[in-house]
Amino acid sequence: MSDSHDHHESHGFMSYAFSTDHKVIGMQYMFTGMAMALIGGFFAYAFRMQLAFPGMDVPLYGIVSSAEYNSLVTNHGTIMIFWVAMPVLIAAFGNFLIPLMIGCDDMVFPRLNRLSYQIFLLSAIVLISSFFVEGGGFGGAWTSYPPLSAKAEYNLTPLGSSLWLLAVALEFVAFLLGGINFITTVMNARAPGMTMDDIPMVIWMIVLASILFMASVGPLIAGAVMLFFDQQLGTAFFDPDRGGDPVLWQHLFWFFGHPEVYVVLLPAMGITADVMCVFARKKLFAYRTVLYTAIGTGVLSFFVWAHHQFISGIDPRMANLFTVTTLLISIPIAEMCFVYIATLYGGSIRLTTPMLWALAFLGEFMIGGVTGIFLGASGSDIYLHDSYFVLAHFHYTFFPIAIIGVFAGITFWYPKMFGKMMNETMGKIHFWGTVIPFNCIFIPLFLLGIGGQHRRIYNYEHFPELAGKSMQDMRVFATVSLCIMLIFQFVFLYNFFASLLKGKEAGKNPWKSNTLEWTTESPPPHGNWKELPNCYRGPYEYSVEGREEDYWPQNIPDDEPAGGAA
Amino acid sequence: MTTRLVILAMLSIAASSFGFTPANAEADSNANGKELYQLCAQCHGKDGLGNQVALAPAIAGQRDWYLLNQITKFRSGQRGTHFYDIAGMRMRPMALSLRTDQDVADVVAYVAAMPPEKPAATLEGGDPEKGKTHFQVCLACHGPNGEGMQALNAPTLNHSSDWYLLTQLQNFRAGIRGTNPEDVTGAIMRPMSMTLPDEQALQDVIAYIMTLSESK
Amino acid sequence: MRPIATTRSATGIPTGRLAVWWLIASEIVLFGGLLSAYIMYRLSHDAWTAQAAQTNMWLGATNTFVLLTSSLTAVLAHKAADNNDTDGAFKYLWFTILGALIFVSIKAFEWTTEIQHGYTLTSSTFWSFYYCAAGLHALHVIAGATIMAIVSMDVRKGKEMQRVELCGLYWHFVDLVWIFLFPLLYIAK
């Protein structure tokens, strides 16, 4: 296979593992994230089988005990958020795209970048090892509320809970280091001529996400230290019997936890913007508005955290305040969706695989968005809190973000990453095979939630009146849909690897796109360009009147005649 | 590029192997009981030797009929439903998580077959000599060596955790255990526990029980 | 070998300085979270006043003085580095490290005394906070001293002079955290 971009490195494992090239690090993040996604998906399979067929000897897993169920649920959530969504959306795309899209040869701190991946890998190893220690993996939900998480006599996982906490804290450190690198790179290393308005939206969003993460995670790191001390050294920060307060952890956690939702949402929004503009051959509608709504969402997200705690014993008067801020956040998000829809107006839409993913992201995310209103309104949250409705709601946001958005990104930039085209037919089979079962999984769960069924209940047979026959049927339907969806992922894996070997050569710019990464070889050589490009215009100048081509790459000077540059 | 592929393959193999815990491949006569015991192991320990912090007594090698009897009581609500029985309330849902009589039987068989071990003493201040006198009442049912007797529904006491014996004696005396109208066997033990004159007598008799061992 | 990216400066601010500012921003929220948790607890626990009275205010004050002085030497090191005075920068960097060492020694003495008096990490939540916050800060002091020692080696050879300023920025931040910790843990009674 053609191999242009690794040529300066001596071949071998060590040079790969210790490379400081941003593209190599980006790929490492992506493959680690994909491997973790397989684990997280497998966990989902195991506990969904238990829910649909209680007590079943689950193929490939065995009997799911209630302790294992808790641990599977906890680690499914943790893995999918911290080891799949974050590394793939922010770190993998951030590392791969930032230098390429702003026209420079690498990140500003390549060795810091290397270090951040190594810490991340370590955190993944620590997390995986926590499943195999005495007592098993931590099973106190991804929110890890004390006192359950703080005392081994309550959670019965003396080692698992501490290893889990350690893994999460290490992961935060990795992303803090990575975030500093991303922000600094975009601020300082842009190509000559690239103004703030010329930065592609995906880069903006990754930077905003990094800033949000950086500004929100500090208290939780402090909280993690305190909780770790509680677990291992016998302090009493969260122990009410000795003067602590368990609700403090909830504040520290959700002060981070809510902005975290937008930390992963924004990059997915950015990917969608870029993919949609390319395949609708349209300029992004009101670029600045998108930017401002993203910033507005980010700022507001710091003032909504207690809507996760409406019924957790906080002062009921506080709930009113947080209802107002929470519902206000729907405005920038709604505006963002309007802008994306408006972008399609007057386009020339090509339904390629990446475009299908991007459109599906928007269509599905809107469902996730509106169902959040039920939970942000304090009155209805009394009933729906911690029910399957919550679960379905956030899967309708997280699944589009972490799976649909990621697939949009991977299928779109695959030609640039590997120099080959992916198979379109298989791509479309995979698309429909993922999106249709996805809806079949979570629509029944909305209904279960309306029916008063709570999450994290390992077997509903213990609630005879609540768990009628029709409820169980819905659970079975959801589980079967999940299995179908998981099977279709093998189509993607096959497509991914088969295309590496026998995919069509991609060339520099297969999608006729404007942004800078498409002006270099595919895959880009070390250093990205022989001569670093200059930037002359915004990223979304498609279908400009009076030009022969319907796109206008950012690196072509104004006076150069129209035509395929690249 | 080739290096990248190698890494890729390694990562995905690693990933898949992490996910799969082999489902009891070895030919085990009681594979079901062993697998179901995983949940019990959270508190009682993987060798069934108990964990005081989790309020879980040693159960390894306890008589199968007694285990069955107690699990049945927990499941039906004869035990673990008293307001002050904190440990029992933790056990009841666990017993309920066993779905069929076959599951119960398998777990019971697995636990009964576990090699018993005398737990280390955790109590101080009991006098085994005095305890021996008190034990004269007990041996009528529990046997001279505390080996238990199925005909009288009396469990073996040889491998019990001393703190557990103390709590249960206290529970019987306070009416926390053995007062449920359905709990017939517990109702026999309750008056027996009342024959001990005071708290110190409990300590003494337990200290004596801790010196007993199974006669061959 | 540095990538071209590192040498660019679209904002006009040197990349290193920008990165240190962002690092400090993330540290501010970390300490901010810890200290606001402490303040919230403090307000709801009147009993802590008596416990806080057991801390040694004079040692704390001495440490404040030591850190402030070391901040001054950090400024002097930066000034020397600006003037390309390698010996001066080297010398003042080591004065700053000396300050860090004195700070850590006093801290070690203070903690030893307190532990001997029976005030340990688990004595009460006040002491947990005390050791946790001061310990986290002391770790930053030690890390800062280590970094300055490494930077000083290059500085002596006249290389990487801009790093003196970055160390100074970080050092002022560490100092500032102490300025918050000192009244909260020692003075407020």
Added chain:
Amino acid sequence: MIERYVEIASTYGGNIDALILLIAALVGFWLVLCEVVFIGFIIKFREKPGVRGQYITGEEKHQKRWIAIPHYLVLVCDIVIIVFAVNIWYTVKQDLPEPDVTVRIIGQQWAWSFVHPGTDGLLDTEDDIKMVDELHVEKDKVYHFKLEARDVMHSFSVPVFRLKQDAVPGRIITGWFEATKLGSFDIQCAEICGIGHGMMAAKIFIESPEEHQKWVALNDPTEDSKHTSTVAANNAAAN
């Protein structure tokens, strides 16, 4: 619509259902509108040979109007929802009516314990009836509950009441309900509390005044009657 799945058995349950329906109507309108426009655009603006995309910046005033007007309308909907949500929240959680009876509810791993006032109608007296996994209440009476947790966080959730409140160790949280329907219903724990969380099931028995009096008399601990758990009795009957 929710009543199809879970009955309503409290005075404020209907209000909460109405709020959910109101929100469903408002957001449903927006969702359908957006999805229809969205899918409509995809169909209408599919690539056609010879037709190029239009160059629209979206920066001009008459274009921005298409975003600005809907976003003000969204704001109006938000305000409507806020008003109703806060109103219902106030009824359920903030404005507690004077109680007829007060019960104590304690969550622990993994059972609910309930302390009912006995014949004297007062809590924390000799004749309190202490029960595990069974709460007996009288229909049409205002109950206050004092919610506690012995070990970890739990959440007292009664779906038929549309009521949920976390139990926090170290705190006593007061709430209220008034039952409106006779029968027995499930109580769940809604906050993960360890390996038995999924089996932490209790029951609430809503009884008529006569029945309730009978139950109180039967279980009076100062009388020499035995403590009878309805669950145990039912199980015994079933066996």
